[in-house]
Amino acid sequence: MPERVKRKPDLPALPARPALPQARMDASRLVEAFLRGRNERTINAYRRDLDDFAAFLQEPDRDAAARRLFAGTGGEANTLVLSYRDHLVERKLSPATVNRRLAAVRSMVKLARVLGLVAWSIEIPGLKAQTYRDTAGPGREAYLSILEMLYASEDPLSVRNRVLMRLLHDLGLRRGEVASLRLEDVEMDQKRVWVRRKGKAQRVWKTLPDPVLEALRDWIGVRGPKAGTLLRNTKGGDLTEDGIYKIVTRLGERVGVKTRPHGFRHTAITEVAEAEGLLTAQAFGDHSDPRTTMRYIDASVDKAGRAAKAISPVVMKKGQKPMASEEEKPDGQG
Numbered sequence: 001m002p003e004r005v006k007r008k009p010d011l012p013a014l015p016a017r018p019a020l021p022q023a024r025m026d027a028s029r030l031v032e033a034f035l036r037g038r039n040e041r042t043i044n045a046y047r048r049d050l051d052d053f054a055a056f057l058q059e060p061d062r063d064a065a066a067r068r069l070f071a072g073t074g075g076e077a078n079t080l081v082l083s084y085r086d087h088l089v090e091r092k093l094s095p096a097t098v099n100r101r102l103a104a105v106r107s108m109v110k111l112a113r114v115l116g117l118v119a120w121s122i123e124i125p126g127l128k129a130q131t132y133r134d135t136a137g138p139g140r141e142a143y144l145s146i147l148e149m150l151y152a153s154e155d156p157l158s159v160r161n162r163v164l165m166r167l168l169h170d171l172g173l174r175r176g177e178v179a180s181l182r183l184e185d186v187e188m189d190q191k192r193v194w195v196r197r198k199g200k201a202q203r204v205w206k207t208l209p210d211p212v213l214e215a216l217r218d219w220i221g222v223r224g225p226k227a228g229t230l231l232r233n234t235k236g237g238d239l240t241e242d243g244i245y246k247i248v249t250r251l252g253e254r255v256g257v258k259t260r261p262h263g264f265r266h267t268a269i270t271e272v273a274e275a276e277g278l279l280t281a282q283a284f285g286d287h288s289d290p291r292t293t294m295r296y297i298d299a300s301v302d303k304a305g306r307a308a309k310a311i312s313p314v315v316m317k318k319g320q321k322p323m324a325s326e327e328e329k330p331d332g333q334g
Contacts, residue, residue, distance in 0.1 A: 027070055028063035030117060034108045040180065049104035056084050069105075070112060074120025081105055081124045089127070099126035137266030138252065138259040143169055145255040156222045160231060161247060162215045164239075168248070168264040170212050171195075172272075175244045175261040181230040183223075186216060 031050070035043050047062070054065035057080070069077050081102065088098045106122045113121055146165055150158045167178045177195050185194040185203070191213055194203040208216065223232060231239040244261055252259035 027066035027117075030112055030115065031063050031066050031108065033115075034111050045100070045176075046104050049101040050108070052101060053084060053105055056087055066108065066112075069109070070118055074118070077109070077118075077120065078122060078124055081122050085124055085127075095127040102126050137263040137268075137270060138257050139267055140271065142252065142255060142257040142259065143264060143267060145257070146251050149251075149255060157234070159215075159218050159222050160239075161251065163212075163219045164231060164244065164247065165251070165264065166212045166215050168261050169268045170209060171206050172265050172268045173206075174265060175241050175248075178231065178261075179229075179239060179241045179244060182228060183220070183225070183230050184227055186220075186230065188213065188217065 035046060038046070050062040050065065054060070054062045057065050057068055059065040059068060069080060072080075084105070085098065085102060088101060102122075102124065103126070106124075109118065109120075109122045112118045143165070147162070150162045150165065152158075164178065167173050167181070168175070171193075173195060177197065180196045181193065186208075187193070187205075191208045192205045193208055193216075194205050196203050219231075223230075229238040231244075233239050233243055248259065248261045248264070
């Protein structure tokens with residue numbers, strides 16, 4: 001009797017194989033992919049940096065600049081970026097700005113290499129960053145002088161600028177964080193505002209002191225309740241980071257102080273460091289590294305100055321007896 005052959009059960013039909021992505025993408029699609037998924041402020045910063053690179057190459061836009069960069073060899077690309085770095089230095093831009101613009105180009109090339117568009121990378125290093133020494137900022141007197149000037153008028157610009165200055169100083173925000181604030185980020189009943197912190201995807205909330213809350217209430221009354229960017233320019237558009245910079249420098253000039261937006265953040269952190277110490281100042285300034293905050297504390301108490309006084313010898317005139325400095329005198333002798 002023939003052996004019975006077992007029949008295999010019918011298998012379900014396999015799903016259609018998904019279409020595989022293109023092995024390579026063109027430069028314009030890569031630039032789009034490079035910008036996708038980042039927060040709005042980061043996207044705008046990268047766009048400005050890549051547009052500047054395109055202008056250096058005399059290309060019409062950043063896509064054309066990317067195509068030109070990727071069309072050559074690794075050596076040719078690095079030569080272009082080296083020339084770009086020299087160009088930025090000749091424009092007397094700060095090391096931080098030069099390094100940020102180089103980082104934008106370098107990051108875009110890194111993505112191109114990961115996706116197989118190029119087989120090389122940008123090896124041109126940035127500039128050695130210079131530590132900003134004036135961590136004290138313009139000082140509290142300058143801040144109070146600007147506030148006094150702004151509170152002397154009730155015109156719309158003064159009302160808006162009160163909020164701007166209080167956000168920069170009283171909350172210690174960076175100008176990019178101020179520019180990204182929207183009306184819906186402000187919760188008046190909860191006395192807090194949600195801030196898009198630098199380099200972080202998630203928002204954090206900051207408590208609004210009563211003076212800041214009052215300034216916001218006055219400004220919203222002028223601005224109106226329509227959703228959108230919190231601070232507006234004179235034409236009704238968004239107040240940009242560049243706009244904030246110009247406003248703050250002009251306000252400083254009006255009270256005889258040379259300053260910039262970040263200076264008032266420095267002033268605030270220095271004040272907190274003096275009053276509350278390292279940990280509170282670190283939390284207030286949203287510093288991930290306590291060494292950053294320590295620069296404010298060192299500046300506020302001038303440890304280096306005290307040390308210099310302690311070791312500085314008193315030079316004797318002819319015929320005088322040697323005498324100790326104030327720091328060297330025994331207790332009870334001055």
